[in-house]
Amino acid sequence: GAVVSQHPSRVICKSGTSVKIECRSLDFQATTMFWYRQFPKKSLMLMATSNEGSKATYEQGVEKDKFLINHASLTLSTLTVTSAHPEDSSFYICSAVRGAGNSPLHFGNGTRLTVT
Amino acid sequence: KQEVTQIPAALSVPEGENLVLNCSFTDSAIYNLQWFRQDPGKGLTSLLLIQSSQREQTSGRLNASLDKSSGRSTLYIAASQPGDSATYLCAVMGGANSKLTFGKGITLSVRP
Numbered sequence: 590g591a592v593v594s595q596h597p598s599r600v601i602c603k604s605g606t607s608v609k610i611e612c613r614s615l616d617f618q619a620t621t622m623f624w625y626r627q628f629p630k631k632s633l634m635l636m637a638t639s640n641e642g643s644k645a646t647y648e649q650g651v652e653k654d655k656f657l658i659n660h661a662s663l664t665l666s667t668l669t670v671t672s673a674h675p676e677d678s679s680f681y682i683c684s685a686v687r688g689a690g691n692s693p694l695h696f697g698n699g700t701r702l703t704v705t
Numbered sequence: 706k707q708e709v710t711q712i713p714a715a716l717s718v719p720e721g722e723n724l725v726l727n728c729s730f731t732d733s734a735i736y737n738l739q740w741f742r743q744d745p746g747k748g749l750t751s752l753l754l755i756q757s758s759q760r761e762q763t764s765g766r767l768n769a770s771l772d773k774s775s776g777r778s779t780l781y782i783a784a785s786q787p788g789d790s791a792t793y794l795c796a797v798m799g800g801a802n803s804k805l806t807f808g809k810g811i812t813l814s815v816r817p
Contacts (some may be wrong), residue, residue, distance in 0.1 A: 595748065623804065632709070632807040633749075633794070648804075682748050693739060694805065695750040 592616055593685050595697025602673055607704075610668045610700045612683030618663035619685035620658055623694070627680040636681075640654045654672040707732045711795055711808035718785055719816050726780040726811050728795030733773050736798045740769050740780050743792045743810065752793075753780070785815045 592615040603609050612622055621640055625633040636644045639656050645658035655677075657669040666685075670677055682699040685694055708731045718724050728738075735743045737756050741749040753762045753769040761770040768781040782789060796805040804817070 593748075630714070630809065632809045633805075635804045638804065643747075680746075684749070693751040693754045694749075695751065696741070698748040699746070701746065 593619075593683065593695045593697045595683055595700055597700060598698060599701045599703075601703045601705060604674055605672055606672055607669055607671045608702060610670075610681055610683070610702075612666045612685070612697050614664045614685045614687070614695070617685075617687045619666075619687065620663065620667040621686045622660060623680045623684045623686075624666075624668050625684065626656060627682060627699070633682065636668075670702065673702070675704045678704045680704055682698070707735075707797060707799060709797055709804045709806050711793075711811050713811065714723075715812045715814070717814040717816060719743055720785060720787060722785050722815075723781070723783050724785055724813075726793050726795075726813070728778040728780070728808055730776045730778075730795075730797050730806075732797075732799070733776050734799065735773065736800050736803065738769075738771055738778050738795065738797050739805070740767075740778075741794045741796065743794060745792075749794065751809070756812035775803065785813075787815045787817050789813060790815050 594613045596611045624636045627633045636651045639658050639660040641660045645699045647653045660666040684694040710729045734792050739754045740752045755762050755771040766783040771778045792810040794810040796807045
């Protein structure tokens with residue numbers, strides 16, 4: 590089956606530093622990847638849509654200069670949280686679409702970011 | 706703006722019980738609806754995807770139904786097991802490869 594790998598699973602960083610999270614599709618080419626943020630007891634919030642070879646499309650209210658997304662290949666998208674603050678602490682999850690149309694989304698296992 | 710609601714937020718049942726998880730959405734113009742499972746601290750696992758033209762999908766002990774006109778979907782779990790304990794999320798897609806709108810999920814606990 591399709592597998593999406595997300596790394597790291599947990600990261601602790603200090604305020605002001607940057608953190609990069611990787612999302613890889615292991616056995617298929619993902620033309621589109623999505624980055625979500627999940628707060629406790631809340632819905633997943635879509636942050637941005639990442640298309641291979643083009644700029645990411647950010648949702649309203651998401652700072653594109655703070656959350657840098659790069660989708661350099663059909664199997665890798667990265668999310669970099671720049672100048673992290675404690676309020677950026679959250680669970681970040683990526684997902685990838687295999688093909689088009691009515692294809693289910695495949696999710697990574699998420700990254701727990703804690704900013705101290 | 707699409708809104709997805711899942712009530713109740715939590716459910717506890719004894720092992721062996723058949724149960725139904727509900728999902729409602731406000732905009733019936735959907736492309737598909739998906740049910741996911743999320744274990745604590747983990748990502749999401751896709752359980753079932755129902756296309757807008759379909760009424761239900763089945764996989765093992767799981768059956769998902771879709772009533773687009775009324776904006777409802779149900780996930781039926783037969784003969785529940787402790788291993789079914791997890792959070793179940795419902796999500797709707799508005800158009801081909803458009804974003805998913807998620808509900809907050811239902812946290813299910815199946816007691817041995």
